[in-house]
Amino acid sequence: MATHALSPAVPAYRGGLYEWLTTTDHKKIGIMYVINSFLFFLIGGVFALLVRTELATPGIQLFTNEHVYNEAFSIHATVMIFLFIIPMLAGLGNFAVPLMIGAPDMAFPRVNALSFWMLPLGGLLLLAGFLTPGGAAAAGWTSYPPLSEKLAQSSPGPGQDLWIAALILIGTSSILGGINFLVTIFKMRAPGMTLFRMPIMVWTMLVTSVLVVMATPVITSALVMLYIDRNLGGSFFLPKEGGQAVLYQNVFWFYSHPAVYVMVLPAMGMISEVLPVFSRKPLFGYKAFIFATAGIGALGFSVWAHHMFTTGAVFLPFFSLMTFLIAVPTGVKMFNWVFTMFRGQLTFSTPLIFAVGFLTMFLIGGINGAFSAAVPIDFALQDTYWVVAHLHYVLFGGSVFGMFAGLYYWFPKMTGRMLDEGLGKIHFVLMFIGFNLTFFPMHMLGIQGMPRRIADYADPSWNGWNLLATIGGFVIAISILPFLWNVFISLRNGKIAGDDPWEGNTLEWATSSPPPPYNFDRLPEIRSERPVFDARHGLVGHGGHGGRDEEEAPMALEEGHRDSQGPTA
């Protein structure tokens, strides 16, 4: 294959710092997204550890006062959601989507660079709150008014304004990125790449981008109204002056619930690439999976008020019904994934292990969410640690495990080198144990009545679970160390990846690792959702049965075989 000219000479990314700072190459921008998001993951993680350390035992020990604690968890959540999960997934999408559809780049490369550079700026604005009098935003990542208003006893300092400015910047970045993805996916697909031959990852990025483009302007309106209230004499959310406090919650969640799917759909897309490759089978129910993804996206706009069941201001049965219904397409996906592994041939490389971690943990995040969909039960659970457990099983057990599956999966494509499998497995085991130690006890705390967002607690029966959760938090932190070490040593001495180290299905594996700036010299024929698989095996995988009889040559692991079978169309 022609791209072999660049391989195995690793790395192929040329150019110094200036080149990286000014690049419009979607691969370099994607990698910068990943690095930037990972740095904010570490920052958000430090805040999480501070919060958990404070809660390890009753009393106020670590922080000088309760307000600093409120800042810590507010910034933890804001950083993790807006500066880690959303941009990390967008960044992996940025790297993968043009490659997966056989495009040379995103549709608007400069806009792509602009989307990226808004993120570190937004992050620095947010963190700059700590340097202002009154500290950073402390009204929670949801920043409900009147608490987030500029009242003496609420949030008088500029930290809250910086929070608003940062979120508007990050939101603008998301909208630009979303439009870029949509145009890229609709207009830049290679010949033969029909919509129903697109990889699931591309489908999930497509639905995610629709959600981003439709929902993000709505939260921006909430943020602008809040800014006007705070600085320009407005009273949108001030009841004494004729405003309505709950209005903000409606507008905020109209974005922020779909944002949950923005945070989880791309991760679902990643494991939907990983599971078939490491099971040596196609995704079970490809079209059903796509419809389920679109269904989740559509239903996602009709469930926002399930965050507001206790406000007494929303029509409960409707939002309860829609929330229950959204479990159906999610369940369809779960079965699709499990049946992809069923009767497959599973290779337990790190990407697959993280994908299985996603399945086992996201399942819990779905089940414990059903409790809150039942409105009367939510009256007990809302704003307790049960909700904290639920959201972390979805966003950590789901998104973060899926994100790591994607990161381990595409690292060879990004860098040309393999990550170490042993360290990857240590990373997984520590993170899996730490995750469950941290977040499972929060179910117990929540159902026993511990509210979230409290700096101190007085019920002695909560001490043990809190201590356990704190220990788990530190195990998660430790689990990051083998990952960082792995990246560090693998970039220097890692095994050369070659074009297609995993026997992948999708087009990114038909070019060199890392790919050349223009991505492809030539493309294999695209006659299914697995063009590289087809090029390797012929069309054995079609017609509902296959395998041994049709296959002309056994698919061995040895080098060289792929080259003879490689994409030469």
Next chain:
Amino acid sequence: MSTSPRKRPASEAIVAGGVVVLLIVIVALVFLSGAGQVLYPPKPATDRAQEITQLYDIVFAIAVAIFVAVEGLIVWSVLRYRRRPEDVDLPAQTHGNNLVEVLWTAIPTVIVLFLFVISWQSLNKVDAVSADLTQTVRINAIAGQFQWQFEYLDASGKHLATQTTPLAGDSGGGMAVPVGKPVYVTLTSDDVIHAWYVPRFLFKRDVIPGQLNHFEFTVDADEAGQTFHGQCAELCGTFHNAMHFDVVAMAPADFDAWLAKLVEKANATPPPVPSGAPVLKVEAKNIAFDVKTLEVAANAPFVIDFKNDDVSSITHDIQIRQSDGTTVIQNQQAIAGGTEQNYQYSPLPPGTYTFICSIHPVPNMTGTLTVK
């Protein structure tokens, strides 16, 4: 599906099956041994809480069944279908199966619709309110940063008296209710959003400024004499974590006597300021005292004319503490925003003290009292 599945050694199937069975046994043991109790709500104390507990039973049973079934399927697939060195041929390339896909769409739909219907029925009972409010005990819970006040109303909704101090313990708010009688609660806030939450009632409701929320419950008759801990459950500012209250359940006769006493106390004329005692003036506004230093003579009683200029839901008081932080005078009842009261203090030995609002122990509500 493959027409000719390869013969596999049974060892993996045995291991996988064994692990799945083990998983089921562990889950069963957890619940049979009672250890599963930690995932269960506390004992319900009201009629509404009983209702929610019954719903929880059903949801929990279905949740455990789904958890075991799907995790079992995942564990089975992972352990059973490991790729072996001799697996060179591709496995059967199954793209889907319409029948099972329809089934795993239809069955979950039926399950969630069932859950929706039973939770809706339950909701209607939990949210039900007496048609005739005169048959209920009416309480207006006033939430403010960071204290609860409970205003008792007569049958027509007119103010009787307000309980501003704790009934049990030494901080937070106190709310007395009779057992076996419907209690109708309205929720008001003048500052930010709070939430009224009592874990043993399995219930919370937001207290939203500009909006009047309400709910009703009846405490079980066998709970007379019990105290239920409650807490604000919506982040409301710096001391959100300290916004506690207690609900004290009383036999109806005890409750009537308690309420009569509260009304009597509220209507009593305040004791006159002792003649000759010096009167100091302190005002609180925006959660800050207007003076930071006070001076009085040693070993003589004195009075602080305390005015609270904050909104009505925010209460303040003035405690006097020694330099080591221990409180020397704390028996001053907190007063609501918009009211004024003469706090009388007993004589103090010479020294330097701190005067502080016990509800907002922040620098802005801390000052120095010099006694000499």
